Amino acid sequence: MPDGYSRVTWVEHVEADDMMVHDLYRPLVCSGLAFGARRWAAALERQCERLASAMASGVPAGPSSGGDAVGVVTSAEGRRSMLRLAERMVASFCSGVTASTTHQWTKLSGSGAEDVRVMTRKSVDDPGRPPGIILNAATSFWLPVPPARVFGFLRDDATRSEWDILSNGGDVQEMAHIANGRDHGNAVSLLRVNECCTDATGSYVIYAPVDVVAMNVVLNGGDPDYVALLPSGFAILPDGPGACGAPPGFSVLPDGPGSAGGGGGGSLLTMAFQILVDSVPTANCPGNGTGKTKKFKRPYKPKDN
Numbered sequence: 001m002p003d004g005y006s007r008v009t010w011v012e013h014v015e016a017d018d019m020m021v022h023d024l025y026r027p028l029v030c031s032g033l034a035f036g037a038r039r040w041a042a043a044l045e046r047q048c049e050r051l052a053s054a055m056a057s058g059v060p061a062g063p064s065s066g067g068d069a070v071g072v073v074t075s076a077e078g079r080r081s082m083l084r085l086a087e088r089m090v091a092s093f094c095s096g097v098t099a100s101t102t103h104q105w106t107k108l109s110g111s112g113a114e115d116v117r118v119m120t121r122k123s124v125d126d127p128g129r130p131p132g133i134i135l136n137a138a139t140s141f142w143l144p145v146p147p148a149r150v151f152g153f154l155r156d157d158a159t160r161s162e163w164d165i166l167s168n169g170g171d172v173q174e175m176a177h178i179a180n181g182r183d184h185g186n187a188v189s190l191l192r193v194n195e196c197c198t199d200a201t202g203s204y205v206i207y208a209p210v211d212v213v214a215m216n217v218v219l220n221g222g223d224p225d226y227v228a229l230l231p232s233g234f235a236i237l238p239d240g241p242g243a244c245g246a247p248p249g250f251s252v253l254p255d256g257p258g259s260a261g262g263g264g265g266g267s268l269l270t271m272a273f274q275i276l277v278d279s280v281p282t283a284n285c286p287g288n289g290t291g292k293t294k295k296f297k298r299p300y301k302p303k304d305n
Contacts, residue, residue, distance in 0.1 A: 027240045042199040049181035054083050072176040077221025085224035086188040086195040093206045093231035097272045124281045130228040132279040138272035147236045147267045151203040155196040206233030232273040239266040
């Protein structure tokens with residue numbers, strides 16, 4: 001097409017078995033939003049924005065313009081390395097949450113209606129993760145709050161100390177900010193490493209502590225593939241088309257997960273955390289039937305981060 005644009009027509013037909021879908025997510029799946037055309041189009045658009053950001057040359061003057069903080073990201077190579085590190089962090093977070101296909105999860109019932117699922121696995125000879133025994137904990141629940149508001153709360157530096165144990169209750173300062181899309185909520189920030197991403201069909205906030213020496217290598221344009229990461233974070237989905245501005249006539253189930261009209265404007269929040277519980281890969285995994293109880297350490301926190 002003119003001006004260097006391409007026009008793509010994509011028609012895809014999928015037959016899905018939704019019998020195993022949890023009741024919490026059934027309105028989202030049955031409405032077509034979870035795997036429908038709007039979701040695919042949003043994913044394609046986000047990927048185009050990511051590629052455009054990664055290929056951009058030069059470094060914006062400073063944080064006032066939504067660019068990188070002066071003195072932290074000083075080159076286009078450092079900027080690209082930061083973006084590559086953030087992309088790998090997101091992939092690692094997603095693979096940790098979806099590891100239920102290859103690892104066994106243990107279901108822990110708390111005092112509320114939500115279930116927490118816990119899994120331990122060994123990390124050996126994986127340059128992208130610290131060696132040892134890694135614990136994954138994940139849960140999902142419904143909130144009677146619009147997704148945009150949940151996303152805003154989780155990505156705001158001013159409220160981070162209310163939920164992030166690694167902040168130690170103190171203020172969090174953003175050292176660098178790299179815009180990663182047209183929406184101001186799409187960005188990679190250097191707090192430790194933090195990525196926020198949003199579109200009409202879903203959002204996430206993912207973060208990971210990074211050793212300061214490794215981070216300096218990345219900021220200078222070095223290879224980010226060997227930086228050890230244990231990402232944690234949040235995935236935020238609308239509880240139905242009505243929560244993300246679906247067009248009129250788009251079918252919505254009458255009652256969402258919150259029973260009181262939950263399908264209209266609430267959020268489905270999945271939170272998942274990865275913790276290094278033992279730095280020795282050959283150690284016994286907690287809950288492996290040995291009859292011993294192992295105390296969990298704080299989340300993996302490199303020195304001088």
